[in-house]
Amino acid sequence: MKRIPVAVLGATGAVGQRFVQLLADHPWFEVTAVTGSERTVGQPYGEGANWVIPGDPPPAVARLTVQETQPNLDVPVVLSALPAKEAWEMEPWFAEAGYAVVSNASSYRMTADVPLIIPEINPDHTGLIATQRANRNWPGFIVASPNCSTTSAILPMKIFQDAFGLEAAIMTTLQAISGAGYPGISGMLISDNVLPFISGEDDKLEMEPKKLLGRFEDGQIQMADIRLSAQANRVPVMDGHLASVSVQLGRPVSGSEAIEALQTWCPPEICAGLPSSPGRVLIYRQEPDRPQPRLDRDTDKGMAWTVGKVRRCSVLDLRYMALTHNTLRGAAGGALLNAELLVAQGYIKM
């Protein structure tokens, strides 16, 4: 089978490197173009990218010449790991030029006619692509994936919303260093320390779930009516975002009832056929000391949610802890899964 050629925009950064790594030997996609910052344009990718993850760049990509981020790439699909500001400028140009833009950037997540997608949560929201094209007269489109911290917390919320109704959530996150990219956070700041601040993160945690958990109706997203309160923290852990969440539900629910809801939940059928889908989407751990970033982040290729410590909350209804790998499920892996969903749904043609 011929693979779909894709370009990775911003391929030299930390998330771009993860895209390149995940796309090596991908059954549906093949990286045939990479773009990077001015400093790296014209260099072979293997030299321009300062590879900061274990292993080496796949040789086929290492040989590609880094190009400028311009909508003149000979591919139908671009995976965007651009910084927010650059994404803000460039992604619409790509969509206007006919590209399918599958983005990990924050720029258009909350834009009304841009789908914000996690395939296991709201695959039907891609219906918004029609609205987007109609509004903007674009042959291409933009599809966004949520913030890595939102991703950690969201799946139990979704399951509880469906099972019991969801009214409010109070979140405190413990986020990994790699979430800030490279060079990202100074070693001097994060060593032997916690930083109780990640710029813009609390707002994302308080907004994105409303869209992800909203309903697609009449060509629009009806935002979920949930009150959200978030405090994001950076902890000295390499990978893996942990969320400590208390939720208020539509009715009182016991811990065991909630655990059963998690354990019996099934992802939407369309997810099963996507190459990057994890074998198990949600793993519920009974041990009192799980999930843990180091032990659980890589489960099922870093694409699973590990959830634990579901129990009654004496103030709201339930508490839980949830973990995902922030640069895999929470960034490059999540966006790649979105691209696969778009193929399965016919928005991207094989």
Place this chain on the structure above:
Amino acid sequence: MKRIPVAVLGATGAVGQRFVQLLADHPWFEVTAVTGSERTVGQPYGEGANWVIPGDPPPAVARLTVQETQPNLDVPVVLSALPAKEAWEMEPWFAEAGYAVVSNASSYRMTADVPLIIPEINPDHTGLIATQRANRNWPGFIVASPNCSTTSAILPMKIFQDAFGLEAAIMTTLQAISGAGYPGISGMLISDNVLPFISGEDDKLEMEPKKLLGRFEDGQIQMADIRLSAQANRVPVMDGHLASVSVQLGRPVSGSEAIEALQTWCPPEICAGLPSSPGRVLIYRQEPDRPQPRLDRDTDKGMAWTVGKVRRCSVLDLRYMALTHNTLRGAAGGALLNAELLVAQGYIKM
């Protein structure tokens, strides 16, 4: 002035070492006896204690011979850093034998006739000593200090309770390694990791504030009527417990009103004269990225609370972050301050 001789019980452990360190050159107290585990009994303290904090044991104490923990020590006051189980057995024997037992152990914190004290919060609760003596016919007494994680979170709660009323709190803590003592947590577990479980800690966080914030009336503590929900986490930070807290108040309060309440709060007058009182009891930091364990834990000799990020919570009323040094304010320093309070109040005679 002649100093009061004191013994440190369990002096060879991590908290015991902090007691010894803090009591070097203390104006009111002098360590004249130390007790330790079977392994160390009979050795000079300087050899028996495997000193795990920076610096060396004070020479005068290093020369003391480690004794068994038995109520035959020639001192009127014992500072207890015993493990909970041993404290459970031994502390009553000491009280029965006439000693003033100022304890850092968890064993009797929630016992109805044992005062649980932070001098800046509830110095009047020492009135319970009379009840305790009456109930048990003890010439001595036991006074407890709270858990290190409770300590981190409690001061803003107290101030908000007084100013606005306090109905509920949801807490997620990020606690330091040293809180588990020595050897404590395996390096293999905590490196590059978060442990979302500290045995018994959630219960302590959900119980102790009710007593600390209760009212002393008719010789008893009326527990505060507050709903509390806690999730304790261990993070790879050496010292300094951070608490992320959302509170529900008696009435809606703006962030700035709450900050003003913190900034204008004054500790009880009796605290001013205690040698271990910090210059500033509460420091409010305006920066969005404070408090931080590494930068703030040692403020005012590790005895201050650093608070920041007070703002509206979209689910309850307010959020805040608070930090204290867990082995200083949250353990040995806090218990020592209690001993000083007991001197100032006349329960311990100079």
Place this chain on the structure above:
Amino acid sequence: MKRIPVAVLGATGAVGQRFVQLLADHPWFEVTAVTGSERTVGQPYGEGANWVIPGDPPPAVARLTVQETQPNLDVPVVLSALPAKEAWEMEPWFAEAGYAVVSNASSYRMTADVPLIIPEINPDHTGLIATQRANRNWPGFIVASPNCSTTSAILPMKIFQDAFGLEAAIMTTLQAISGAGYPGISGMLISDNVLPFISGEDDKLEMEPKKLLGRFEDGQIQMADIRLSAQANRVPVMDGHLASVSVQLGRPVSGSEAIEALQTWCPPEICAGLPSSPGRVLIYRQEPDRPQPRLDRDTDKGMAWTVGKVRRCSVLDLRYMALTHNTLRGAAGGALLNAELLVAQGYIKM
């Protein structure tokens, strides 16, 4: 093909867990018995082992009942992850009872008639098994693998010895936390710290290379005549031992000549067919900042040596840095490779 049943001795510890993990789906071996400490005997392995590495125990092994470490196991081969003291007692009993004992323990490494093996270094030293059996009248035998720190440093030494002669080496190691097993080192000791002491490690580093680099002649090992000086340090890194080595050679050698020797070196032919052999045994990195534990330890399934920074030493002849994964190549993986070598050499029968 029928797989050879093996038992893992000391299977519940950190190295034992790695054995179990590596043996899942092994083409030649199948774990059919596990032994553990008194505390765990009689429990299903999945419950008795406090699993401290990512992932879960393989289900087939998780169901096995943990047995006592006694030579009554129904297998021809035992892989020993016993603590040194227990190995000292038990391994000879197993050999006497006819078992092939492939050990990761330090107990018999320097015993004259016990082969100390790294297949890529000295596969012919297994010839010593005949001597061992003759000396002791054992139907079985013991084969040892070297210390994890020795392993890190040794391969370039071997290659330089063969190419240029080797007279002396000065080593400083930077060793990972996992090398101490579980619970191993207290988190309080190793956080934000270096421990310049690992009990017995300097001696191992100064002895084992003489045996590994020795010659097997007339049924004995002629120890290599090399002067060795070592300083072992523990650093706050999870996995991956790094060795900083200066060597004195038989003749002056330029950096590029030495690098060429490394790059053109080929492992003994017998290694190619062993299932756990890495694709590349030695990777030479040209970058000035490699090898690095986090980036290089997992290369080729954690079984490769990564070497870098080969250059002239102004005092001896050459300097280099070498890295291996300490619990894979340096422990369980290395011992498993020895077991495979013994199959290939016919000492263990399929």
Place this chain on the structure above:
Amino acid sequence: MKRIPVAVLGATGAVGQRFVQLLADHPWFEVTAVTGSERTVGQPYGEGANWVIPGDPPPAVARLTVQETQPNLDVPVVLSALPAKEAWEMEPWFAEAGYAVVSNASSYRMTADVPLIIPEINPDHTGLIATQRANRNWPGFIVASPNCSTTSAILPMKIFQDAFGLEAAIMTTLQAISGAGYPGISGMLISDNVLPFISGEDDKLEMEPKKLLGRFEDGQIQMADIRLSAQANRVPVMDGHLASVSVQLGRPVSGSEAIEALQTWCPPEICAGLPSSPGRVLIYRQEPDRPQPRLDRDTDKGMAWTVGKVRRCSVLDLRYMALTHNTLRGAAGGALLNAELLVAQGYIKM
């Protein structure tokens, strides 16, 4: 007594902040001017400096306006924490304009007529100031202090050189994160990792000791004739550089003889009167697991050397481990001590 007004050049960086911190309440000097990067010029120091060390800037300095680094400051003495390139340009202008330039920068350390000073090692080398002034016709002068890694290793070398003769040294360093300044090293690079490369550091370690241990004769430094070989590593430790050193001496020396030389060594008399001199310059620890960065770096206000593990080396003569605090003794504290020495010697007038 009136204090000497000093300016701190590059006061907003990490070393500059240490200068400011150490000069608060200094008995001889008073900071009356601070300079900083373009971004910070014109701001109050308290706002321009992004304070990355515990505590807050001293209020008196926090109120100073950050100035450009130009030789128009109304002080006789400047303490330079400038980056190397800027120091290269600016320090000669200051000397030419009559300032006493006491520098922590690397730019002129190896310049023939610039004294490279550690007061306890070579206080007489300030005699080179006369040569410098004669050569360059400067009313002021430049005095340099060595690299932080050189500092860690040097004191035992000096003592052994004096006692036994010193011919060669092989060094492997384990250096702290703070040595790279702020923001310095990416948290993503250094977490759970060792970086076996610090740009330019090996060269500094192989050159600076020759000058520090050289002889001042006839207005010049005769470089010490020592062969030096160095491998610098960055480890995930906040503060404290550790050096693992093997030395070849003028004659064979036993470990105990060497330890005695260290323990009986006395610093030059002039050091005793300098305000920043530590009470004990060198602490020899008998424990096999010392020195350790976390436990020993702050000894005697971070100005002491902690040395341990002196023993025979089987290849050269002796091995040892030495530690100093890299931003105190190894940077700002060391340079400040140089300024104090220059006062005591009359090069700077009170």
